Amino acid sequence: MTTVLNSLRNRFLLSLCTVLCLALLALVLIARYQIMPILLEDEEAFASAELDRAERALGSELNHMRRLVEDWAYWDDTYDFVSGVKPEYIDSNLYEDTLVTLDLQLMFFLDNSYEPYWVVGFDEEGEFTSCPGLEPPCDWAAPSVQFLRERIDGGLEETTHTWLLSLPQLAMGALSPIYQNREESPPAGWLAMIRPLSEPWIEQLRDTTGIDLALGTVVASSIPSEQLERVSPTHMAASRSVAAVPASRAVRIDALLPRQRYQASLETFRFALYWTGGVLIVTLLLVLWLLERMVLLPLRQFTHYTQGLHQEALPPPMPSRLVTRRDEIGTLAREFRNLLKHQQQQSEQLLELTLHDPLTGVANRRLFDDRFAEVLRRPGQHRTAAMMIDIDHFKLYNDHYGHQAGDACLITLAQCMEHQLSKHGFLVARTGGEEFSVLLPNTSLETALIHAQELLQAVNGLALPHEYSPTAPNVTVSIGVAMQRTDVTTPSDIMRAADQAMYLAKSGGRNRVEAYHTDKQLSPVDR
Numbered sequence: 001m002t003t004v005l006n007s008l009r010n011r012f013l014l015s016l017c018t019v020l021c022l023a024l025l026a027l028v029l030i031a032r033y034q035i036m037p038i039l040l041e042d043e044e045a046f047a048s049a050e051l052d053r054a055e056r057a058l059g060s061e062l063n064h065m066r067r068l069v070e071d072w073a074y075w076d077d078t079y080d081f082v083s084g085v086k087p088e089y090i091d092s093n094l095y096e097d098t099l100v101t102l103d104l105q106l107m108f109f110l111d112n113s114y115e116p117y118w119v120v121g122f123d124e125e126g127e128f129t130s131c132p133g134l135e136p137p138c139d140w141a142a143p144s145v146q147f148l149r150e151r152i153d154g155g156l157e158e159t160t161h162t163w164l165l166s167l168p169q170l171a172m173g174a175l176s177p178i179y180q181n182r183e184e185s186p187p188a189g190w191l192a193m194i195r196p197l198s199e200p201w202i203e204q205l206r207d208t209t210g211i212d213l214a215l216g217t218v219v220a221s222s223i224p225s226e227q228l229e230r231v232s233p234t235h236m237a238a239s240r241s242v243a244a245v246p247a248s249r250a251v252r253i254d255a256l257l258p259r260q261r262y263q264a265s266l267e268t269f270r271f272a273l274y275w276t277g278g279v280l281i282v283t284l285l286l287v288l289w290l291l292e293r294m295v296l297l298p299l300r301q302f303t304h305y306t307q308g309l310h311q312e313a314l315p316p317p318m319p320s321r322l323v324t325r326r327d328e329i330g331t332l333a334r335e336f337r338n339l340l341k342h343q344q345q346q347s348e349q350l351l352e353l354t355l356h357d358p359l360t361g362v363a364n365r366r367l368f369d370d371r372f373a374e375v376l377r378r379p380g381q382h383r384t385a386a387m388m389i390d391i392d393h394f395k396l397y398n399d400h401y402g403h404q405a406g407d408a409c410l411i412t413l414a415q416c417m418e419h420q421l422s423k424h425g426f427l428v429a430r431t432g433g434e435e436f437s438v439l440l441p442n443t444s445l446e447t448a449l450i451h452a453q454e455l456l457q458a459v460n461g462l463a464l465p466h467e468y469s470p471t472a473p474n475v476t477v478s479i480g481v482a483m484q485r486t487d488v489t490t491p492s493d494i495m496r497a498a499d500q501a502m503y504l505a506k507s508g509g510r511n512r513v514e515a516y517h518t519d520k521q522l523s524p525v526d527r
């Protein structure tokens with residue numbers, strides 16, 4: 001797990017996935033607690049509006065009943081008939097077809113004392129009956145007539161009334177006082193009409209409203225006035241109780257409503273959710289791709305370059321595609337390159353310090369020994385010469401002119417040696433306090449002696465005054481020269497031989513060159 005998280009790409013991917021999941025979770029929560037309640041509320045409003053429409057349709061039917069009953073009740077013929085002066089009214093108006101046309105089950109007239117004057121209607125078997133009262137065959141109508149009479153007796157206002165009736169069959173009732181048009185007079189009685197809310201009539205109501213509804217009667221207080229139940233993902237059952245007569249009963253409108261608004265909203269929301277999810281995923285992939293191209297790839301190139309630094313002795317040049325970048329990675333690459341260059345210069349300086357004499361600037365013993373061994377290791381190398389140079393009476397020079405002047409003298413002599421010998425590819429090194437050594441690869445003893453003589457003259461030519469030297473008025477050197485040979489093979493052997501030759505020069509009066517000759521035996525011990 002830790003290894004996986006070490007990758008910048010994996011960490012970024014993990015972070016983005018977490019953000020994505022959180023965003024999707026937020027969307028789901030918003031959908032659950034914000035959008036769904038709104039959709040359900042909207043659905044409830046829709047159901048309520050549909051029930052309102054169904055109720056208005058019932059109200060409109062009651063209005064129609066009101067107009068119908070008033071048409072008949074305010075007709076002078078009806079007035080005359082109830083007043084007993086127009087008995088032919090029965091034959092000319094109250095026949096079976098009239099009720100069928102008006103879609104009525106029962107129609108009755110009451111006189112001024114609320115006694116049934118005439119009753120026409122269809123009994124339970126659908127037989128048409130027409131009687132002057134409630135005697136058989138019209139006795140079937142007695143409960144309805146009695147029911148409305150009681151309402152009039154109860155002090156009903158002398159105007160038109162309509163009701164939804166629960167008798168217990170479902171019906172619409174209309175009641176109106178009978179007036180005459182000719183002149184103003186008190187009512188002659190009451191006319192009542194009852195229309196059954198039968199299945200064909202309800203079917204017609206369904207057609208006109210477009211609502212799949214059913215009507216029934218219930219006890220008034222048995223259920224809440226309005227209910228909504230989602231019976232399936234596509235339909236919901238809404239019901240509402242509407243006040244009816246008698247007050248203990250109510251008419252219940254049951255409507256099976258489609259949930260297409262909810263479904264459409266849900267579908268739209270799902271569509272938006274999928275798109276949002278899709279856009280988020282595409283964004284994630286795009287960000288990853290950009291990260292790969294803009295950050296990870298150059299970082300990998302940079303890492304590859306830095307790893308290569310360990311394997312190469314000389315640092316390879318930084319890839320130009322990194323240093324030419326204008327972004328932060330380009331800046332980092334350029335800074336790294338500068339740092340590397342700086343470090344390289346410091347290393348070179350450090351190397352210079354470890355391999356050169358700080359006072360004179362010529363090679364030190366370490367470099368001299370390394371180079372000597374390296375020269376002797378070269379295949380076919382048999383002609384290597386060496387010089388040992390020692391300043392004559394340098395203690396006296398120091399004592400007389402001071403240590404600082406001694407240092408200056410050492411520097412001058414070293415420069416002179418460099419000048420004389422370096423141009424031939426020889427290495428001059430300060431190998432002791434006032435002692436110098438010279439490595440002369442591919443050089444014969446004769447040539448080495450010539451170079452030594454030239455050097456001796458060059459030092460004399462400097463004419464550095466040395467008042468207290470017992471051997472010369474100026475600074476001089478003694479030079480011993482030795483050559484690689486069969487019994488003198490190692491650098492220390494050759495230098496020991498040169499040293500012996502140099503001592504020979506010293507003992508011979510100084511300011512001279514001596515060679516270590518082949519007939520001499522190399523001293524077994526160092527000086």
Ligand SMILES: Nc1nc2c(ncn2[C@@H]2O[C@H](COP(=O)(O)OP(=O)(O)OP(=O)(O)O)[C@@H](O)[C@H]2O)c(=O)[nH]1
Pocket residue numbers: 390391392393394395396398402403404405406407410432433434506
């Ligand atoms: N100024 C200075 N003197 C040094 C340095 N290193 C060594 N010396 C001096 O070099 C002198 C070497 O003296 P000696 O070894 O006695 O030899 P010499 O006086 O040159 O006599 P011969 O070699 O016999 O001719 C000493 O006095 C050292 O102090 C240095 O770096 N600077």
